[in-house]
Amino acid sequence: MTVYLAIATDGVELRMPEHTTDLYASxxxxxxPDQIVRLLAExxxxxxxxxxQSVMIPVATLRRLAAGRVSEGWDAEFEAMLEKARERGWLNESGDAVQAHLERER
Known part of the structure; x- marks a missing residue:
């Protein structure tokens, strides 16, 4: 199971935020592309x-979308996911955005 950002015409939603083993956008x-750019910005x-092929998602946005939906201890698990992202070069230099592969759901 993975955390993922679902992008749709009615907005964005963080699905499965309690699972911090992977991150992608769909x-x-x-x-x-123009619609995706607009929705992400909005x-x-x-x-x-x-x-x-990917989206740079603000860490603050992931935290905001997960707020009130995850259990105690989630912050530590999320930080561990971000550290793995840093090791793999998927976190930007300032550490405030993480790269997520973008997939089209079928």
């Missing part, structure tokens, strides 16, 4: 990469 609908949910 879109269910036939959204084009919801302060990150930026689409130039190659359109």
């Amino acid at each position: 879109y269910w609908e036939r959204l084009g 919801h302060d949910a990150g930026e689409l990469s130039e190659d359109r």
Whole structure:
């Protein structure tokens, strides 16, 4: 199970925030890149990469979307996930955004 940011015409949602073993972003609908960029901006949910293969998601956004939905101890697990992301080069230099692969859900 993984944490993932679901992107849809009605907004963004953090699904399965309690599972911090992986992170990705997905879109269910036939959204084009311009729509994805707009939705991410409207919801302060990150930026689409130039190659359109990933999203840089603000760590603060992930915390905001998980608030009130996760158990005590989640922060430590989330920090461990971010540390793994840092080791793999998926965290930006300032540590305030994490890269997530973007997939189209079928």
